[in-house]
Amino acid sequence: SQTIHQWPATLVQPVGSPLSLECTVEGTSNPNLYWYRQAAGRGLQLLFYSVGIGQISSEVPQNLSASRPQDRQFILSSKKLLLSDSGFYLCAWSTYGQGNTEAFFGQGTRLTVV
Amino acid sequence: AQSVAQPEDQVNVAEGNPLTVKCTYSVSGNPYLFWYVQYPNRGLQFLLKYITGDNLVKGSYGFEAEFNKSQTSFHLKKPSALVSDSALYFCAVNPRGSQGNLIFGKGTKLSVKP
Numbered sequence: 494s495q496t497i498h499q500w501p502a503t504l505v506q507p508v509g510s511p512l513s514l515e516c517t518v519e520g521t522s523n524p525n526l527y528w529y530r531q532a533a534g535r536g537l538q539l540l541f542y543s544v545g546i547g548q549i550s551s552e553v554p555q556n557l558s559a560s561r562p563q564d565r566q567f568i569l570s571s572k573k574l575l576l577s578d579s580g581f582y583l584c585a586w587s588t589y590g591q592g593n594t595e596a597f598f599g600q601g602t603r604l605t606v607v
Numbered sequence: 608a609q610s611v612a613q614p615e616d617q618v619n620v621a622e623g624n625p626l627t628v629k630c631t632y633s634v635s636g637n638p639y640l641f642w643y644v645q646y647p648n649r650g651l652q653f654l655l656k657y658i659t660g661d662n663l664v665k666g667s668y669g670f671e672a673e674f675n676k677s678q679t680s681f682h683l684k685k686p687s688a689l690v691s692d693s694a695l696y697f698c699a700v701n702p703r704g705s706q707g708n709l710i711f712g713k714g715t716k717l718s719v720k721p
Contacts, residue, residue: 499650527708535695535713535714536711536712536713536714537651537697537711539708539709542708581648583650583651585650585651592639592701592702592703593639593656593658593701595641595653595656596651596653596709597653598643598650598651598652599650600649600650601648601649601650603648
């Protein structure tokens with residue numbers, strides 16, 4: 494069966510520090526991968542998605558970047574965190590090319606920038 | 608612009624009563640439709656989806672949803688609510704032809720009282 498791992502679960506970082514959040518998927522190959530941010534426990538904002546290794550699409554210009562160094566690994570990064578980067582970050586995957594299949598989400602990372 | 612509307616920020620029901628969480632969408636063509644549930648500080652869990660066929664879709668935990676093409680709605684329902692159903696519910700759509708990029712509503716908080 495497929496599983497998705499996202500870590501860390503919580504993170505407190507000072508303003509100006511770097512960020513690296515990692516997400517890995519097991520049990521499937523060539524998945525679509527996504528990073529979402531959820532603010533104030535409500536709506537989800539799509540940040541990045543990837544349909545293959547090295548292929549990253551950015552939905553919202555901002556202080557963050559994403560990379561996909563391996564087929565089932567998706568990394569969210571920042572060189573210098575801002576207070577506004579605080580939020581709940583969710584990684585997700587879905588079957589490549591199949592818009593009719595559901596996305597599966599990781600457990601999320603609560604990021605607090607202080 | 609493509610969008611999903613969940614007109615109620617919160618829905619309150621008594622345990623044992625039926626519940627409805629509303630969702631309407633504005634997407635061209637015939638999108639794929641999804642419902643997800645989120646418990647506090649957790650990732651989203653898939654509940655059910657509509658792809659084609661019968662307008663009434665049955666999903667996990669006794670939930671069902673009714674697709675209405677003319678009203679562009681996909682309301683979530685359950686005949687008898689449980690206290691454990693209390694959570695945040697998200698409606699999502701994926702325009703056909705997309706790479707699986709979900710457009711989410713802002714979420715509806717369901718509160719079921721004993």
